Amino acid sequence: MKRLLNLLILLALAPSLLALLPRLQAEHPGPVVLLMDAEALREEARAQGKDLLAVLEAYRPLGVEGIAFPERFVKDWVAQGALLYRTGRELLEAGLPAKPGWYYLKGEAWLLDLLAQAYDLPTERLGPWLGFPLDVQALPAFYPLSEIRAAKEAGFYVAVRPINQRYRRLDPSVPIVPQEADAVVFAGLEALGYPYRLEEARERVPVPVALIEGTPQPGLAAYREKGILRLFSLRYEWQLTLTPEEAADKYVLAARERGHQLLYLRPYPYRQDTERLLQRIQEGLK
Structure with missing residues (x-):
């Protein structure tokens, strides 16, 4: 009889325990990667007379373990x-x-x-x-491949941001997604290969792809079998209206309560503000 009573009590508590699960997950978030945008970081590197990797390494003690390379145009x-x-x-x-x-x-x-x-x-x-025969200046033109290799060799998580364009060849001989990439974050407002070449494009993407909060990208569903990573980023113009602490709190909230695994970051104009941003994020994710 006592055993039956204990079982009934556990069954009665089950809904409450299930309701607490999101809270427990929020208080102990899973792995989160802080990704710094390579092109946004490049200006800082040039101003300091350093290469990109040296500036990136300086942010590593503040929790930055990844870098995202937007694809360049000609x-x-x-x-x-x-x-x-x-x-x-x-x-x-x-x-x-x-x-x-x-x-x-x-x-x-x-x-x-x-x-x-x-x-x-x-x-x-x-x-x-x-x-x-056409002006190719606005066509996609790959990445600084030597920097991608260097970042990977240094142990950073590498994401690339390929551009969808109707004239581009989806050929395995060209590095649309370099072999060093750990993830793909599609640039622009649509997935690679949308609308008519998704099956072909999917073969060129061997890694998980990012679902960017607040940015619908038609064609993304075709890549679900590759794995989907939730990504949060702030529009840079809006970020600049926020204090580093206010911006950091939004990133932390995205990771803790909405389960985002990738936090996509751009540095503030002043390094001190970027450090404040990263320190606050680190504190919030502990």
Whole structure:
């Protein structure tokens, strides 16, 4: 009789215990990775005369264990000086037999070789120049691969942010998702391959993908079998209106109460504020 009574008491308590489960999970959150945006961090690195990895390492004691690399556009490589860009008309005027309506790139050989395979567009080689019939400045153009390798070798969690674009080839020979990547966070407002090439694109993504809170990305459901990681980020313009502590509390809330595994961060203009942000997040996740 006593055993039956104890069983009835346990059954009566079960709903209360289930109701407490989310609270217990919130007070003891699972693994959370703090991801720093590589391009946002790059300005700080340049201002200090350091490379990206050195600045990233300085944030490691404050809990940053990951870095996210947004995919670059061709124009970003041009701005950096890795590529030169000229119209066909300009090359004609310089005495080269270029096509007047085409657009040409010259620069680092490894990057030109990748771009020659990157798009479903005709190309031509004109000495050191690579030509296209369309202006390719706004087309996706991969990542700084040496930095990705260095970050991985240093033990950082690496995410990449590929761009969906209708002209890009979803070819296994090009690093749309480099082999060092631990996760994919799709850039823009749609998943890679949306709308008509999702099956092909899925084959190029061997790692989990992120579900960004507040940012619907059509086509993301096609990647569920790869694994879904919940990601929280603040729009940078809004972050700048918040104190570091206010921003940190929003990140902590996302991790503790909504189960986000990736916290996507961008540094404040002043390093002291970034340190305050990270310290508060660390305290909140303990």
